[in-house]
Amino acid sequence: MNEYQNRYSSYETEMEVKQGLNAYISTVFAWMFIGLVVTAAIAYGISITPAVVYMIAGNPVLFFGIIIGEIVLVVYLSARITKLRFATAFGLFILYAVLNGVIFSVIFLAYTQTTVWNTFLITAATFGVMALYGRFTGTDLTRFRSILFMGLIGVIVLSLVNLFIGSSQLGWVISIIGLFVFLGLTAYDTQKLKGYYYGTDGQPALRQNLGVMGALALYLDFINLFLLLLRLFGRRR
Secondary structure: OHHHHHHHHHHHHHHHHHHHHHHHHHHHHHHHHHHHHHHHHHHHHHHOOHHHHHHHHOOHHHHHHHHHHHHHHHHHHHHHOOOOOHHHHHHHHHHHHHHHHHHHOOHHHHEOHHHHHHHHHHHHHHHHHHHHHHHHOOOOHHHHHHHHHHHHHHHHHHHHHHHHHOOHHHHHHHHHHHHHHHHHHHHHHHHHHHHHHHHOOOOHHHHHHHHHHHHHHHHHHHHHHHHHHHHHHOOEO
């Protein structure tokens, strides 16, 4: 009888842990989704006033100032995430999504609305497949971390070089490489949520804050996949 009770208790505990993990991952993805909705709403809201969009696109100080602000936010969050209150961390994530929405409003100048929304749906489907793979695969994706990081650095460096060269062929190559890098990062960042959950047992505040960083990482994966697919297949005005 005791042996049966022990087995039942062990099974019950295992189920509780799995349910807790599933709830945690669902919450992080919900936060990511909120960030995407905020960005889309801000971008669309600004885009319906062309004068404002042209002001943003035509003012390098404002445009690049916002981009620098986004970089500062990500660096600050990464450095202070273990010390911030959850409300502060989540608020900074939403602020990042708002700033990104301002920048994204410019996209509506270059691409038709149909192209933007179709690309969004394709991105959502692709992102979803890779996220599911990262969630359920038995493969340890940390072994690919160095390759993905090197690929990301390569994409950044080549993109900077292409700013001066202006090569459409190099731009196409960068987009293809970047697409594979961010597909891999989507799976990797999804699997990393398991580490946040199991590695912070007994520290719910830290688990929540790391969840915000997880939501930000997945948000960035989605945004970059969207931009890369838009460059590859988007129909310009």
